[in-house]
Amino acid sequence: MDHEEITRAREERWLKHYYFVRTAFSAIWVVLASSVGQHSPAGIAALLVVYPAWDALANYNDMSRSGGMAENRTQAINVLVSVMTTVAVIVALRVSMNWVLGVFGVWAILSGLLQLGTAVHRWKRFGAQWAMILSGGQSALAGAFFIVQARAPMPPAIAKVVVYAAVGAVYFLVSALWLSAGQLRRKVARTP
Template identity: 45%
Template sequence: MAQVDNVQRDGLKRYYFLRAGVSVAWILAAVAVGTHSPLAAGALLVAYPTWDALANALDARSNGGFAANPPQTFNLFVSLLVACAVLFALQVEPRRVLTVFGVWAAFSGVLQLVAGLRRWRSVGGQWPMVLSGAQSVLAGVFMISQSLVADGHPMTAVAIAPYAGFGAFYFLAAGIALTLKGRRK
């Protein structure tokens, strides 16, 4: 049992560090090119939930498969749907992209919270994921409220950067927590 837990812990640790690194890279791209090019900003806004879908697939596959990980599996499909919704909103009403991200952040936060709680007993070191899920719900509500009062400003990828930054922080914290937990065993 300890062997399986160590393998799962190591896989999650690599996954969390990968998620943190990709989030930081996305933020840097949003600031570097997303502020100057509407096309690049749009591509980044669609890429964010697309990457999340891929990351959820990687997470589910490496931790027992899709059937054993319903929150990640469901989040994969939701993230793909969100990528399509972002693409649609960019073409129809760009200000609604923030609404889409807000709904997604709140919903995926609940799923992340569930996944963190499910893994708490078997793997440990999940407090950052639980906090991240709760923070994501709050960030989603904030984004929705911001999108409703937006006064015609065009949507930019930088508007999502703080959300991505918090995500990077929590994934990094989770990776460090699992690393420290592994050293204590």
């Protein structure tokens, strides 16, 4: 393998690892939100703050490992959007769950479109980004739904955000498995 193939293989391993970590975090978050969060207002508040904060950290880490800010402008913007969302969720929690859902709606739209942009950019190098493209598009649609639901007179249930996180976990898992399958196919093809 030449230097470019080695670099691509290393980046692809990182991306697969990143997708598996994102899957695990989202799955754990869903379990906690579905159990502890249903009985503890403080617990659900903490989980609602942690979710966009984690997204900021994960995107920053991936951006740093994938060529930095200059190579990954959509992720750099996504980091900023997720940090601002974390702060907005903290403020919204003092007002109402309707506001929190509205903040999550705006965030889901912006982060979904930015994720879609990142996936399109990565498609050229890695392929296997169709699930991330679908995830980004679906995130934006879910965000619009959250905004509509946030205007409803009755307090929104956290279950909407839980479903959103669970669907995200599935997309990250599919992406990780798709990259794994591609690596396995190339390994088998190289074996005499």
